Structure formats: C-alpha cells, structure tokens
Amino acid sequence: MHVLIINGSPRVQKYSNTDKIISALKEGMEQYDPGITTELYSISDRKQWDDAREAFVRNDEILIALPLFVECIPGLLLEFLSTLPPKDGHTRMSFVLQSGFAEASQLRCGEKYLKTLPGRLGCIYKGTLIKGDNFSIRLVPDDMKKKITAPYVQMGKVYAEHKGFDCEEARKFAGPEYFNAPMRLILRSIFATFGRIMFRKTARSWGCDKPLNYRPYPASR
Amino acid sequence: MILIIDTTGNEDMINEIESGLNGRNDYEIIRAKDMKIGHCIGCNYCWLKDPGICSVKDDHETILKKMILSDQIWLVSGTTLGFITPLAKNIIDRIIPLATMNLKFKGKQMRHELRYKSYQFGLIYDGEADKAFMEHWSDRVAINFGSRTKGAFKREEIKEAVSCMC
Numbered sequence A: 001m002h003v004l005i006i007n008g009s010p011r012v013q014k015y016s017n018t019d020k021i022i023s024a025l026k027e028g029m030e031q032y033d034p035g036i037t038t039e040l041y042s043i044s045d046r047k048q049w050d051d052a053r054e055a056f057v058r059n060d061e062i063l064i065a066l067p068l069f070v071e072c073i074p075g076l077l078l079e080f081l082s083t084l085p086p087k088d089g090h091t092r093m094s095f096v097l098q099s100g101f102a103e104a105s106q107l108r109c110g111e112k113y114l115k116t117l118p119g120r121l122g123c124i125y126k127g128t129l130i131k132g133d134n135f136s137i138r139l140v141p142d143d144m145k146k147k148i149t150a151p152y153v154q155m156g157k158v159y160a161e162h163k164g165f166d167c168e169e170a171r172k173f174a175g176p177e178y179f180n181a182p183m184r185l186i187l188r189s190i191f192a193t194f195g196r197i198m199f200r201k202t203a204r205s206w207g208c209d210k211p212l213n214y215r216p217y218p219a220s221r
Numbered sequence B: 001m002i003l004i005i006d007t008t009g010n011e012d013m014i015n016e017i018e019s020g021l022n023g024r025n026d027y028e029i030i031r032a033k034d035m036k037i038g039h040c041i042g043c044n045y046c047w048l049k050d051p052g053i054c055s056v057k058d059d060h061e062t063i064l065k066k067m068i069l070s071d072q073i074w075l076v077s078g079t080t081l082g083f084i085t086p087l088a089k090n091i092i093d094r095i096i097p098l099a100t101m102n103l104k105f106k107g108k109q110m111r112h113e114l115r116y117k118s119y120q121f122g123l124i125y126d127g128e129a130d131k132a133f134m135e136h137w138s139d140r141v142a143i144n145f146g147s148r149t150k151g152a153f154k155r156e157e158i159k160e161a162v163s164c165m166c
C-alpha cells in the first residue's frame, strides 16, 4: 500500500504538531507492514502545492492530518482543497483531526464537516481519527514530543489494517466527550495557578515583557 | 455597534442588508474582498510573545480593531466545498488575538479567557452548504467569542438575518 499524507497545518513543518503526529502514525504503519510506503506534503509551504495536487490525482489512499482551527478546517487548507480537481469515486480519504482543547466534544463540529468533504472531492470517506490536548507538543523537548505522540503509533497500525479510521478502535481514541465534574474542578484550579505560571514562563522565554492579558488596542471609542 | 464583514464583494447583497437596516447608524460595513488578508501561520506570538498583536502585518489589523469595538459581528461569505470561503475562514482563524493563552471552563468545556469582552456572532452565506452545519459552526464560533450565535442565514433569508441585528 502507498499512502499520500497531507499535513493541512498552516504552521511551518518544523514547529507543526501535526507533523510530529504524522511521524508516529507512519512508524505504526511501517510496523504493521514494512512494505507500506508514504509520501508527505505540507500545506504550510505553498511551493509544495503543485506536487501535492498532482499526488492527489495519482493516489487512491489519502490521509489528511490537520489541526482544528476555530472549530473547523484551517482557511489555508480550505484554499488548497478548493484547487483540487474532483476524482472519480475510487479514492479512499481519511482524516486525523487534532486540537488544543482536550475534550472530544471540541472536535465534533470539525468532524461533521470532514465527513462531507470526500464526497465533494469525488472520494470515499474512511473515517476521522480525533484527539485533543496536543497544544504543547511544539513547546516541549524532543523526548517529550515522542512521549505525547506515542499513542498515535498504534493508530498508524489501525490505519494500515483498516485502510482508514472507520473502526471502533479509532473511535475510542477520541477519549471522553467531556471531563466529569470532579476532573473539571481539578483542572480549573490547575488553570488558575500552575497553568498561568507556566504560560507566563513560556512567554518570558519568548521575550514577552507584558502580561498575557495585555490589551494593545483601545476597548472603547 | 454592529460590524458587518463582507467577503463577497456582492454589492447587491450589501445593499439588501443596508436597506433592511434603513436609517440606523449603529452599524459599519467592512468590504474585505479586496483587502490584503493572509492566513494565520500558527506562530502563537499573539498569545505568548506580543499579547493581542498578530505578527502577520496586513489589512486584518483594521478588522481586528473594529471587532474589539463592536457588540455584534456578522460575517458575509460565499461558499467553498460546503463551507465559508478561504478568505472568510482566514479572517475568522485570525480572531485568536481576541483571546488570551489562559484557560478556563465555560460550562462543561475548556475555553480561553477573553482579552477584551464578548461579541455576538452571525453568519450570512451565499452558495451551497448544509444549513444545519453552518448554524452549528456559527454557534461554535460564538462560543469562542463568549456568546451564542445569532444564526446562519442563506442569502434568501437576509431579511430574517437583519431582524436579528438588534
């Protein structure tokens, strides 16, 4: 099997969380079947668009991995997709939708859209792997990156076995729709204390000298 | 203040909206179709380096400043692959300077704390799309603005949309 993988993130490949997730998925695919080959294009680099478009025409096993951007697909990925010529209904298309917020419910609106997308491109929908809580991948050292993305290795195997994510194992990967009340209480207090301190610390290391809730523009006329 | 962001350049549609609002002086229309507006590059600078400021320097800043001063934001868009257009989505993707990095729970879900205040949100679209999905998405956007949606309206429903601009 040969899989065309498209990274739909507008963030440059080096810093893209999606890119690290794709690496783990590929590792899983190769573990399942060493004969599997892949090719990867990143939408953040417009110079790759022509090749990616040509690959879309040529391949019948397509996996689009993308970050949730304001509740749906990023504007830049939408622009790329709008330049694709429709196919003839023999191509399988699956998605990996990953996000910052942790609960599965946060990704459902985006998933709803992705279900309709392959049909509009003349492809067959083969499921969406959903997972939140990925914001920090870009902020942590390489060994931590590996740890956070490790669960995706198994999902790479699942993809290779099912030629998509249309199966129970992939559905379960999404985790809880909402955190239960006791968990929310714990998280709330972490956000208000440790969370704030950590974000502040990161900001300082990025050269930020303002409070994170700073208002650069007038809030009234 | 009602802010109407038109991304279609369809003056007939804008006229229809304006005539519905006849004589009111509490609205402003931004014609974004020919503005220079790039996409969010995901640098996170607006949260962690230069809070509230987008590092992509183009005409989006004008929109952002006007959003901050408004109470209600209406997006007018064509459709692409059953969703809003890339230009319209890029404008919305770049609202994140209106929120801060800090997290909270709003009801049962995680959200980012708002930098300024909340804004109501509505969508008017012209083209093929599933209305129920467009409404769902508008509502999700509104949640990020700290409110609920005013609705998603097809072009033929402009009158109805305008009656919600209150």
Ligand SMILES: Cc1cc2nc3c(=O)[nH]c(=O)nc-3n(C[C@H](O)[C@H](O)[C@H](O)COP(=O)(O)O)c2cc1C
Pocket (backbone or CB within 6 Å): A009, A010, A011, A015, A016, A017, A018, A019, A066, A067, A068, A069, A070, A071, A072, A098, A099, A100, A101, A102, A106, A132, A134, A135, A138, B040, B041, B042, B043, B093, B094, B096
């Ligand atoms: C403009 C923008 C909008 C985002 N919108 C959401 C969102 O609506 N919900 C969410 O959970 N995460 C959201 N995120 C977080 C990203 O989905 C998350 O950080 C992801 O891991 C980024 O992957 P990437 O590095 O490959 O771009 C947003 C990030 C950006 C930059």
